[in-house]
Amino acid sequence: DAGVIQSPRHEVTEMGQEVTLRCKPISGHNSLFWYRQTMMRGLELLIYFNNNVPIDDSGMPEDRFSAKMPNASFSTLKIQPSEPRDSAVYFCASTEGTSGGRRGETQYFGPGTRLLVL
Amino acid sequence: SQQGEEDPQALSIQEGENATMNCSYKTSINNLQWYRQNSGRGLVHLILIRSNEREKHSGRLRVTLDTSKKSSSLLITASRAADTASYFCALYNNNDMRFGAGTRLTVKP
Numbered sequence: 022d023a024g025v026i027q028s029p030r031h032e033v034t035e036m037g038q039e040v041t042l043r044c045k046p047i048s049g050h051n052s053l054f055w056y057r058q059t060m061m062r063g064l065e066l067l068i069y070f071n072n073n074v075p076i077d078d079s080g081m082p083e084d085r086f087s088a089k090m091p092n093a094s095f096s097t098l099k100i101q102p103s104e105p106r107d108s109a110v111y112f113c114a115s116t117e118g119t120s121g122g123r124r125g126e127t128q129y130f131g132p133g134t135r136l137l138v139l
Numbered sequence: 140s141q142q143g144e145e146d147p148q149a150l151s152i153q154e155g156e157n158a159t160m161n162c163s164y165k166t167s168i169n170n171l172q173w174y175r176q177n178s179g180r181g182l183v184h185l186i187l188i189r190s191n192e193r194e195k196h197s198g199r200l201r202v203t204l205d206t207s208k209k210s211s212s213l214l215i216t217a218s219r220a221a222d223t224a225s226y227f228c229a230l231y232n233n234n235d236m237r238f239g240a241g242t243r244l245t246v247k248p
Contacts, residue, residue: 056238064182064238066237130181
C-alpha cells in the first residue's frame with residue numbers, strides 16, 4: 022500500500038483565499054484524523070471520522086474550517102477564508118479501528134501539507 | 140483532555156550513547172504510544188504499551204510505564220545519527236487521545 026496520501030505537499034496562498042487540503046487514507050482503514058502542527062501549539066487534533074462520519078470536531082478552531090469525507094477513500098479540509106495564523110503543517114492520519122484511536126490503534130500519518138498564508 | 144509532557148524538550152548526544160526521553164501525565168490512561176517524526180515528515184508509530192504492562196522492547200527501543208508515577212520513558216540504546224528526530228508520546232484513555240509536545244533528539248556522528 023502507498024500509505025496515507027496528502028496533497029498538495031506545499032501550499033502558499035494569500036490571506037482571504039480558500040484553501041483545500043486533500044487526504045487519501047490507507048485502503049481498508051475505518052478512521053481518519055486531521056491534525057495541525059505548529060511550533061507554538063504542537064500537534065493538535067482537529068477532527069476525526071469513523072466510517073466517513075464526523076465523530077469529534079471539537080478541535081476545529083473556528084467556522085472558517087470545515088472537513089468532509091464523502092467516501093472511504095477521500096477527505097478534504099477546507100479553510101475559507103484563510104488567515105496568516107492558519108500557517109502550519111496539516112497532517113492526515115488513518116487507523117484500522119473505529120474507536121477513533123481510543124483503543125490505541127496505530128495511527129498512520131501522511132507526509133503532511135505545509136501551508137503558508139501570506 | 141490531557142496531554143503528555145515530554146522531558147527534556149531537546150536532547151543532544153553522541154552516536155553510540157543511549158538516549159532517554161520521558162513522558163509524564165496527570166490522569167489515568169488505557170495505553171500510551173511513542174511516535175517518531177523526522178524533519179518535514181509525518182509521525183511514525185514506534186511502540187505501544189498498555190496500562191497493565193510495565194516494559195516493552197522493540198529492537199533498540201525500550202519503553203517503560205510506571206502508572207503509580209504516571210510516567211513513561213523511551214530509551215534508545217546505541218544511538219545512531221539516523222535516530223535524529225522528534226519523539227512524541229500519545230496518551231489514550233476512554234474518552235480522548237492527545238500527543239505531547241515532543242522531545243527533539245539530535246545524535247551527533
